[in-house]
Amino acid sequence: MSIQATLHPFLNDGKELQLEVSGNTVGECLKEIVRQYPAMEKKMFDKKGRIKGYVEVLVNDHGIGADELAYVVKDGDSMTIIVYLSGG
């Protein structure tokens, strides 16, 4: 599975990062991103290995619900990882 992943600029010191990853689920793809860019682990995951509350993964520009790590991706999908603070 070849997935085009885009990391939002706020995850990477203001610069958007694009890379190709492989995996059957969003979780596997994120693991691949962390393998290539270890610094992303702390930015994307909490200490229990869950995606942080203010990190959202879009697949083909759409939200994928709460169970993000198990979401199945297919060859050619695009994945965008975004960090945003929305609380007030």
Place this chain on the structure above:
Amino acid sequence: MEKKIVLDDEERARYLRQIIYPDFGEAGQRRLKKAHVLIAGLGGLGSPNATNLAYAGIGKLTLLDCDSVELSNLNRQTLHWEKDVGALKVVSGAAKLAAMNSKMEIRPLNVRITAENAGELLAGVDLVVDCLDNMETRFVLNESCVRAGIPFIYGGISGLEGQLTTIIPGKTPCLECIYPRSIGRGKKVPFPVFGATPALVASLQTMEAIKLLAGFGGLLMGKMLYVNGEAMEFTMIAIERKKDCAICGGGNV
């Protein structure tokens, strides 16, 4: 003809410590008195923003919120007290703000901003301070402010982290230049927060508001300030207008 704004002796005495700031002076204080600011959301960010602006001598505040006070709000939403649990936030907030500054005009509105009512809500407003707690409404507010040409100070928080930027329609990136509109729909869980986080981010928002209204100093234009209270790091991230942004045109209009 536009009404001339003057300060009386009591106001000169009350705001003396601001007036003696070299780049501000009586002219700056008059600009604050003339200003109408809309606080969108009267929770963790809205409480200190409204308080700071009331004490600074803003002429008119519109308070916008459609929720009631809950017990779990009281760790951070400083306008609301134990006796207010169950009351409308705009009613609770307006009462405290009127006691802080009796000369300030207050317009409390128990409504949610929508594309349909935005024009009416924003009429006559000079500046919007974004203190909302969700992205969906924030995108509506962003679009409404861009259409109306009203500056908009975005602030967002979670845990010990926060971020803010000042959006000037036609000059800076708008919220949709930075974020796709599809975010923030899937996650509806309560976000963790300590009261100090919105207090900090709101104070920075108020600082932007005062400079913007009075016309001095530098603003967070084209820059997102990210604050990480856990690591105690402040980071400035450059942000750019998105080419052909559906909302602000991205500089191509």
